[in-house]
Amino acid sequence: MTSLLDAPTAIPPSPASSLRCRNCGAEFPLIAIHACAECFGPLEVAYDPAILGAVTREQIEAGPQNIWRYSALLPVGQDPATRVTLDPGFTPLIRADRLAAELGFTAPVWVKDDSANPTHSFKDRVVSVALTAARGLGFESVACASTGNLANSVAAHAARNGLQATVFIPSDLEPGKIVNSAIYGPRLVAVDGSYDDVNRLTSELQESDDFESTAFVNQNVRPYYAEGSKTLGYEVAEQLGWRLPPQVVIPIASGSLLTKVDKAFSELVKIGLVPESDWKVFGAQSAGCSPVATAFDNGHDVVQPVKPTGIAKSLNIGNPADGPYALDAVRRTGGAIASVTDDEIREGIALLARTTGVFAETAGGVTVAVLKKLVESGQIDRNAETVVLNTGEGLKTIDALSVSWTHRIDPSLKSAREAGLVS
Amino acid sequence: MTSLLDAPTAIPPSPASSLRCRNCGAEFPLIAIHACAECFGPLEVAYDPAILGAVTREQIEAGPQNIWRYSALLPVGQDPATRVTLDPGFTPLIRADRLAAELGFTAPVWVKDDSANPTHSFKDRVVSVALTAARGLGFESVACASTGNLANSVAAHAARNGLQATVFIPSDLEPGKIVNSAIYGPRLVAVDGSYDDVNRLTSELQESDDFESTAFVNQNVRPYYAEGSKTLGYEVAEQLGWRLPPQVVIPIASGSLLTKVDKAFSELVKIGLVPESDWKVFGAQSAGCSPVATAFDNGHDVVQPVKPTGIAKSLNIGNPADGPYALDAVRRTGGAIASVTDDEIREGIALLARTTGVFAETAGGVTVAVLKKLVESGQIDRNAETVVLNTGEGLKTIDALSVSWTHRIDPSLKSAREAGLVS
Numbered sequence: 083m084t085s086l087l088d089a090p091t092a093i094p095p096s097p098a099s100s101l102r103c104r105n106c107g108a109e110f111p112l113i114a115i116h117a118c119a120e121c122f123g124p125l126e127v128a129y130d131p132a133i134l135g136a137v138t139r140e141q142i143e144a145g146p147q148n149i150w151r152y153s154a155l156l157p158v159g160q161d162p163a164t165r166v167t168l169d170p171g172f173t174p175l176i177r178a179d180r181l182a183a184e185l186g187f188t189a190p191v192w193v194k195d196d197s198a199n200p201t202h203s204f205k206d207r208v209v210s211v212a213l214t215a216a217r218g219l220g221f222e223s224v225a226c227a228s229t230g231n232l233a234n235s236v237a238a239h240a241a242r243n244g245l246q247a248t249v250f251i252p253s254d255l256e257p258g259k260i261v262n263s264a265i266y267g268p269r270l271v272a273v274d275g276s277y278d279d280v281n282r283l284t285s286e287l288q289e290s291d292d293f294e295s296t297a298f299v300n301q302n303v304r305p306y307y308a309e310g311s312k313t314l315g316y317e318v319a320e321q322l323g324w325r326l327p328p329q330v331v332i333p334i335a336s337g338s339l340l341t342k343v344d345k346a347f348s349e350l351v352k353i354g355l356v357p358e359s360d361w362k363v364f365g366a367q368s369a370g371c372s373p374v375a376t377a378f379d380n381g382h383d384v385v386q387p388v389k390p391t392g393i394a395k396s397l398n399i400g401n402p403a404d405g406p407y408a409l410d411a412v413r414r415t416g417g418a419i420a421s422v423t424d425d426e427i428r429e430g431i432a433l434l435a436r437t438t439g440v441f442a443e444t445a446g447g448v449t450v451a452v453l454k455k456l457v458e459s460g461q462i463d464r465n466a467e468t469v470v471l472n473t474g475e476g477l478k479t480i481d482a483l484s485v486s487w488t489h490r491i492d493p494s495l496k497s498a499r500e501a502g503l504v505s
Numbered sequence: 506m507t508s509l510l511d512a513p514t515a516i517p518p519s520p521a522s523s524l525r526c527r528n529c530g531a532e533f534p535l536i537a538i539h540a541c542a543e544c545f546g547p548l549e550v551a552y553d554p555a556i557l558g559a560v561t562r563e564q565i566e567a568g569p570q571n572i573w574r575y576s577a578l579l580p581v582g583q584d585p586a587t588r589v590t591l592d593p594g595f596t597p598l599i600r601a602d603r604l605a606a607e608l609g610f611t612a613p614v615w616v617k618d619d620s621a622n623p624t625h626s627f628k629d630r631v632v633s634v635a636l637t638a639a640r641g642l643g644f645e646s647v648a649c650a651s652t653g654n655l656a657n658s659v660a661a662h663a664a665r666n667g668l669q670a671t672v673f674i675p676s677d678l679e680p681g682k683i684v685n686s687a688i689y690g691p692r693l694v695a696v697d698g699s700y701d702d703v704n705r706l707t708s709e710l711q712e713s714d715d716f717e718s719t720a721f722v723n724q725n726v727r728p729y730y731a732e733g734s735k736t737l738g739y740e741v742a743e744q745l746g747w748r749l750p751p752q753v754v755i756p757i758a759s760g761s762l763l764t765k766v767d768k769a770f771s772e773l774v775k776i777g778l779v780p781e782s783d784w785k786v787f788g789a790q791s792a793g794c795s796p797v798a799t800a801f802d803n804g805h806d807v808v809q810p811v812k813p814t815g816i817a818k819s820l821n822i823g824n825p826a827d828g829p830y831a832l833d834a835v836r837r838t839g840g841a842i843a844s845v846t847d848d849e850i851r852e853g854i855a856l857l858a859r860t861t862g863v864f865a866e867t868a869g870g871v872t873v874a875v876l877k878k879l880v881e882s883g884q885i886d887r888n889a890e891t892v893v894l895n896t897g898e899g900l901k902t903i904d905a906l907s908v909s910w911t912h913r914i915d916p917s918l919k920s921a922r923e924a925g926l927v928s
Contacts, residue, residue: 242862439665493702
């Protein structure tokens, strides 16, 4: 303990005060550790309440149109010169009146479209924060274990910023996600196994001398990385005119995103940037990988690992690190968690596309399909304003779909006539 | 003529004053025609110079973070309630220092990344303007002939805004572009022929009774549609701090985008929003479809149609409507036009990706490869600031690439060791 507390911190002055264990509350300095030295629990960034409390709406609104407008609420990146980033964030919050009508809502439904980020998923938020922290902490190269989107984002960030990257993915990922990492020129390591296997391997690799100076964005700098997801919650509140939505639907892979959006909402209330109001957090999983939904259904606090299957590959984490914390946030706020089949996922993608013009990847299809399911079961209230997160881009998972043209003709009026396009 | 001049105009008050023939200068009211009734020349929107001259930087900067901040310089959309849009534009202008270094530039190089638009190409700009005009003119449904990106954008705009869309594409398009239209639920008509064949067919169809109330965005409302591309030029100038870049490299399909960026620069000087300065416009085509580059090389004013081949499908227009005007803009400003092979296009995509983190579709690869070629030939000056337009998204054309992982291993340290990842 003493050695850790005495270790130098390379993070520049920020509102972050320490790393705090989520289990036992032990505190550690802002260094590159992610597990508690006392109890092995996960560490989270803690902030100086006095510094957070001084942040104003005006200060944020005067910032750039990206995640760094919230740098006063993040552990790193206060000085623009320190950022290792693609400047993600401030993605559109789209009012989805046609979707709301189709689902029978009387209240507004909004789609927060994170496919508008630079590499077209919410992962750009966490990677920008992780790599900024990594540089501050003196790491020389970057790596990750990924279900695809994280790999795309790490490889692109490394390319823009001239860093060496090593990216580990399951070898059965969608071609779009493989190409969209390879094109940036990282060491791209395809592992014949599940994401959980990849994750275990990289946990071992980071202990080796060869990776001593490598930041594994979702492992040895995970506490910083995870904070990036808070910006999604901040943006929803700001874009609604500085208030919280009564209901929000969020996909669950590791569970980190869900817990961080909930944390962002709590912080905004605590520091007075939004009026106090109740919100319910709803979680979305696929039937092929529903360990958190299953624990929710069974009233368990512990998440039983599963072997993932199905088309929602970016959510296929069978042993979700933040599963218990996601369960807690959902239960505490009075929400629910549900899972949907591959066919329902495809229908969710199509429903969102034809009512909003947003083309989501399979994870977004999961979220929309769960919205539909929970509306139909009455667990989501049609009379309460609802925000749905689309975390990724449909172009990355076209293999999961089977849609094509409605007519095929020759370039002639005769052929157009035979096809019924013209009389 | 009299009947046309007397026709009612449904466009709300705007700085646009008339449609003017680019060939003979004849003027027409702001209705749905695209060819001159006198000489069959193409029509372009003309503006009231007094209204344009009153526009200020402050007025623009106070607008939304999308194309509509320039509505005072566009024919339609002044009243937000009239817009039929996905709110595209204000995409990133990325300083590309690593690309500049690799090409030996001493001056800054910038990438204007229009893959950040809602459907990930610059076409969202023209479609938003076209459909806003179409609604103003009383059309009830929308259609287009497309090489892919336009189809994606029209289908998505129609979905968000609840319009019926009919989209015509060549049947040999990339799967990404076909799925990304089909998912929005339009009538998607695959035509066994080239884009030029599709274009001829839709020209005939729009004369039929069945399509009487249909706006073909790039045909019967083309003069409005084309104006949307001006916003790309406005944004580059504003993002550079209200000044023009000395050199800009633009892909040529129909040639419309290039001519409109040049028009935008001219307008900004004329109305005093930027200081007067010289700029050179460079055009980029693929070797598989280089009718404008060929005319440039041969010193011709007329563009000889070709039968397109090659991977840059979004640029595969063999008979480019605005080819002569693109030639004129390039020659007048002292630029050049070049073409590049499919292998050079692939290298251009990789070069851009590994130096900037931007993953461009084949059209962007064409532009970067032409930049490289013209730098090496000395026609582009390494000592002059240069902007390169990336008009579309790499995820739409992954079939053209053959990149994959660099290592494939089992999930074990032993396997990682054998692959040389760890010692």
